[in-house]
Amino acid sequence: MAVAVRCLAILCSLAVCPVPIQAMAGAEGMVGGPCRYASFPGKGTIVSVGPVPPGDSGNFPPTPYPPLAVTFTFTPNAPVAGEPDAPHAFTLANGMPPGPRYVERYGLAPGSVLPCELRRIRHGTCTPVLYVFPGIDAADYFELERP
Numbered sequence: 001m002a003v004a005v006r007c008l009a010i011l012c013s014l015a016v017c018p019v020p021i022q023a024m025a026g027a028e029g030m031v032g033g034p035c036r037y038a039s040f041p042g043k044g045t046i047v048s049v050g051p052v053p054p055g056d057s058g059n060f061p062p063t064p065y066p067p068l069a070v071t072f073t074f075t076p077n078a079p080v081a082g083e084p085d086a087p088h089a090f091t092l093a094n095g096m097p098p099g100p101r102y103v104e105r106y107g108l109a110p111g112s113v114l115p116c117e118l119r120r121i122r123h124g125t126c127t128p129v130l131y132v133f134p135g136i137d138a139a140d141y142f143e144l145e146r147p
């Protein structure tokens with residue numbers, strides 16, 4: 001009987017303990033982040049810029065501009081294990097393709113070589129692989145505004 005009373009006392013004290021509540025409140029901020037990435041600097045070479053193929057235009061909302069498919073290759077400054085030697089699609093931060101004025105503003109022309117950084121996730125649940133072009137604002141949505 002004394003053991004049962006002790007167990008009950010322990011369970012009651014755990015039930016009112018503020019630590020689990022604080023831990024739960026702190027965990028709420030971890031949904032999707034904060035994330036940490038390993039960074040690998042290099043160069044991005046624009047391979048092609050052209051109209052989005054007709055079948056691909058259903059993968060994003062309609063745009064007020066003609067969407068362009070922009071592809072690039074990434075060459076790291078130092079070898080990176082598992083980095084495919086294949087073209088990647090350049091998209092805006094929201095996943096939409098850029099348009100002609102965006103491509104002109106940021107100099108995305110076939111053959112252009114631009115600083116680029118590969119980022120691979122190390123902690124968190126954000127996008128696992130990112131290619132970041134310093135000097136190119138992937139969240140510059142000026143083309144979404146009608147002229």
